[in-house]
Amino acid sequence: EAGVAQSPRYKIIEKRQSVAFWCNPISGHATLYWYQQILGQGPKLLIQFQNNGVVDDSQLPKDRFSAERLKGVDSTLKIQPAKLEDSAVYLCASSSHQRGAGETQYFGPGTRLLVL
């Protein structure tokens, strides 16, 4: 079974530029998550999708961050414009939701973003 795929793996941009990250979840997984992991901290949930609908985006900085999952499979996370404090690893995870909240999340390798 293929894991969660993410691209790019690394990105360096200047502040005020825009950037987009892509995620392809494990086949058949209805639930998709985006996390931000700042160096030295645990991952923080940004947004959760159930199929193509948003379940929770309460911690997403909506003035600059946006995410979509149009067909209920792949997802894109965008930052526009980027700030220095957005430098972090962006992790995508997916779960099958068969057991609801007890279902295991499986993580991709992450995209490391550096904003200069």
Added chain:
Amino acid sequence: AQSVAQPEDQVNVAEGNPLTVKCTYSVSGNPYLFWYVQYPNRGLQFLLKYITGDNLVKGSYGFEAEFNKSQTSFHLKKPSALVSDSALYFCAVRSKGYGQNFVFGPGTRLSVLP
């Protein structure tokens, strides 16, 4: 609100010795509890979880964890540490209530010394 504490930033243990990585949590209602491991430049890998039933949970790579409801703890353990176990370990909690999401602890760096 849900929260997770990992009181030790760093744990050092000699190879072959038992290891413990501590986790305490706060959640309203009954929790789901998870342990993940992160190697350098890699995503998080699932180790084990507690959903219900037996308080002692066995997971990947010889790791196990014990759910202690009275102490609100879920410590990760392994009887004999390997150098290859050196990594960053994260505890996570999720309330069984609808709409509750994962909250991760800050992580504990485990170093197993040869």
